[in-house]
Amino acid sequence: MKKIVTIFAGLTISLLLISKTNTDNNIVYVKNEITRSTENEADLYASKKSGSKKSQSGIASYYGKGLHGSRTASGERHNRHEMVAAHRSLPFGTKVKVTNLSNGKEVIVKINDRGPFAKGRVIDLSYGAFSKIENPGKGLTRVKLEVLNSLK
Template identity: 65%
Template sequence: MTSKTTNATFFAAAITLLTMTGTSYADSVGVASYYGKEFSGRRTANGERFNPGGLTAAHRSLPFGTKLQVTNLRNGKKVVVRITDRGPFAKGRVLDLSYGAARAVGMVSSGTAKVKMERLAAR
């Protein structure tokens, strides 16, 4: 095996383990963006129809249905979202919020915001 193959295999196993154990990048800080009305009605990665006014988000690896509390670090506004889609695909972003969630944390005019994500316990 080449070192690239070994590294890729290790990385994939680590991500799987982190997701399975519930320890992940959910409790972290990063830049969020949002996607809006132009995707209304399209299917998300979990099969639901996208509702721009809903409180949902896209994350690269968290399981669908995971609930996160997202805090805009600039203004302290918070929202609870549910992961329904995959993304973001823009470099340097950790989360894509629905328009409704972005509006709730006050980031519609800026387009992006530094946020804190906290995974909420499953009930």
């Protein structure tokens, strides 16, 4: 239930961000981001299996405060201060370098959960990880993901 609330909150924030400016341009932008992130995810997963170091770009968000202490898909308890993240397909334990494309700041996170479930998003970061690369008040940011190691 908490994940559904988080997804709904993320969608609401996204819609608010879109409605504040020229709507026509933003609809095209969001549609392009959704298409690009889906294509990039398939490429990233294929490159992870073959051992090459490809990257994936898209939108990152962060876990809400209400999920602190809840169980992740890997069975661990979510700690909002740790450098952890959720990805749809990368194996649990995979280390990923996340680079903010607007300011160049980087953070290395461990995948320990599944998600994000909002269209156009490629990764959900813990609050601690997101705050290392972007002001959490922003809520969303464009990032590039690079797999550093994989357990499978």
